[in-house]
Amino acid sequence: xxxxxxxxxxxxxxxxxxxxxxxxxxxxxxxxxxxxxxxxxxxxxxxxxxxxxxxxxxxxxxxxxxxxxxxxxxxxxxxxxxxxxxxxxxxxxxxxxxxxxxxxxxxxxxxxxxxxxxxxxxxxxxxxxxxxxxxxxxxxxxxxxxxxxxxxxxxxxxxxxxxxxxxxxxxxxxxxxxxxxxxxxxxxxxxxxxxxxxxxxx
Amino acid sequence: xxxxxxxxxxxxxxxxxxxxxxxxxxxxxxxxxxxxxxxxxxxxxxxxxxxxxxxxxxxxxxxxxxxxxxxxxxxxxxxxxxxxxxxxxxxxxxxxxxxxxxxxxxxxxxxxxxxxxxxxxxxxxxxxxxxxxxxxxxxxxxxxxxxxxxxxxxxxxxxxxxxxxxxxxxxxxxxxxxxxxxxxxxxxxxxxxxxxxxxxxxxxxxxxxxxxxxxxxxxxxxxxxxxxxxxxxxxxxxxxxx
Numbered sequence: 394x395x396x397x398x399x400x401x402x403x404x405x406x407x408x409x410x411x412x413x414x415x416x417x418x419x420x421x422x423x424x425x426x427x428x429x430x431x432x433x434x435x436x437x438x439x440x441x442x443x444x445x446x447x448x449x450x451x452x453x454x455x456x457x458x459x460x461x462x463x464x465x466x467x468x469x470x471x472x473x474x475x476x477x478x479x480x481x482x483x484x485x486x487x488x489x490x491x492x493x494x495x496x497x498x499x500x501x502x503x504x505x506x507x508x509x510x511x512x513x514x515x516x517x518x519x520x521x522x523x524x525x526x527x528x529x530x531x532x533x534x535x536x537x538x539x540x541x542x543x544x545x546x547x548x549x550x551x552x553x554x555x556x557x558x559x560x561x562x563x564x565x566x567x568x569x570x571x572x573x574x575x576x577x578x579x580x581x582x583x584x585x586x587x588x589x590x591x592x593x594x595x
Numbered sequence: 596x597x598x599x600x601x602x603x604x605x606x607x608x609x610x611x612x613x614x615x616x617x618x619x620x621x622x623x624x625x626x627x628x629x630x631x632x633x634x635x636x637x638x639x640x641x642x643x644x645x646x647x648x649x650x651x652x653x654x655x656x657x658x659x660x661x662x663x664x665x666x667x668x669x670x671x672x673x674x675x676x677x678x679x680x681x682x683x684x685x686x687x688x689x690x691x692x693x694x695x696x697x698x699x700x701x702x703x704x705x706x707x708x709x710x711x712x713x714x715x716x717x718x719x720x721x722x723x724x725x726x727x728x729x730x731x732x733x734x735x736x737x738x739x740x741x742x743x744x745x746x747x748x749x750x751x752x753x754x755x756x757x758x759x760x761x762x763x764x765x766x767x768x769x770x771x772x773x774x775x776x777x778x779x780x781x782x783x784x785x786x787x788x789x790x791x792x793x794x795x796x797x798x799x800x801x802x803x804x805x806x807x808x809x810x811x812x813x814x815x816x817x818x819x820x821x822x823x824x825x826x827x828x829x830x831x832x833x834x835x836x837x
Binding site: 409412413414415416417420421422423424425426428429438441442443445446449450451454456459464467470471472474475477478479481515518519522526527528533534536537538550551552553556560565568569572 | 607608610611612613614615616617618619620621622624625626627628629631632719783784785786787788789790791792810811812813814815816817818821824825826
């Protein structure tokens with residue numbers, strides 16, 4: 394199998410076939426990542442397409458000291474995070490417009506779009522994830538969709554290793570608390586551990 | 596300890612892995628992306644064709660093409676060069692605001708009011724003609740607002756493309772309706788806040804300090820608070836928090 398860096402070289406030369414090969418290797422992971430962050434498939438597809446367009450047009454500027462996956466996740470994350478920004482700044486306006494138009498259910502709550510993996514537990518987890526601050530949520534998504542290492546996460550978001558660790562720990566402890574709030578209990582030992590990791594942040 | 600009723604570390608890991616398990620994308624995604632790229636739009640050529648005129652105080656005219664009068668002074672020439680560069684960066688998605696000054700002095704008082712208000716519509720947002728009319732205190736002047744914006748001497752810099760009809764229709768545009776929707780599309784895919792991974796500083800996209808950033812040092816943030824939460828600080832030049 395041709396290495397990814399070699400593929401990128403061919404993409405930079407304008408090789409459409411190399412590009413589609415690269416896309417087919419990453420499309421599922423990128424789409425899932427974007428879908429889970431943005432909450433619905435249509436926005437996720439658009440974001441991933443834009444990310445891949447960027448990847449194609451800036452392939453000549455790709456530096457081989459980056460792993461191709463890390464570089465792709467950086468581009469995709471940048472686009473998804475900006476999409477999230479747009480929602481926060483637009484939501485007030487849109488809420489007003491929607492209540493006027495009388496269809497308040499629109500894009501804000503992507504209910505029933507949990508994907509094939511399913512109901513029940515996923516719904517709980519999605520609600521719990523909504524309580525996790527954006528930066529930590531992004532890191533969790535990258536970590537669990539493709540198992541990126543702490544180093545890779547640090548590189549994708551341009552942050553230190555310690556920040557990666559503390560953000561992940563904080564995200565998980567918020568998840569744990571939120572899920573516990575939904576009728577589950579948590580072992581006391583872990584409650585203590587959560588507090589320590591959070592304290593270690595500074 | 597009863598393990599069944601406990602959400603342990605591992606259980607959460609498991610749930611997360613299940614939740615983020617990749618779902619297959621359409622097989623033709625690569626081809627669709629390539630189709631979207633086949634557009635033929637060339638920002639550099641467009642920016643080179645736009646005609647600018649400037650007084651000593653600011654840009655006074657922006658036109659899709661044709662001849663512009665030669666700059667009246669050195670200062671005017673500098674302003675024009677700067678406007679052309681900013682326009683190019685903007686069209687390339689590397690700028691979320693214009694810093695070059697504009698000169699409305701040739702506009703009459705009503706048009707001036709309309710232009711000044713339009714100038715303040717934030718990047719990536721839109722307003723309606725009637726919103727402008729209401730805000731300047733002349734709610735019945737919707738059509739006059741349309742006319743005043745139709746004669747906008749400095750389109751793009753004064754973003755009359757962000758003004759739409761209340762029913763969602765595009766209205767009109769000096770550069771053509773295609774251009775209006777292209778600019779709106781561009782603004783909805785250009786980030787507004789980006790951090791530099793080497794300096795740990797977060798800027799508004801297009802900040803003079805951020806322009807020197809290498810491409811692979813750019814990280815986009817949703818809010819300044821988010822950036823702070825992972826150790827970035829706001830730029831003192833472009834003041835993204837303000």
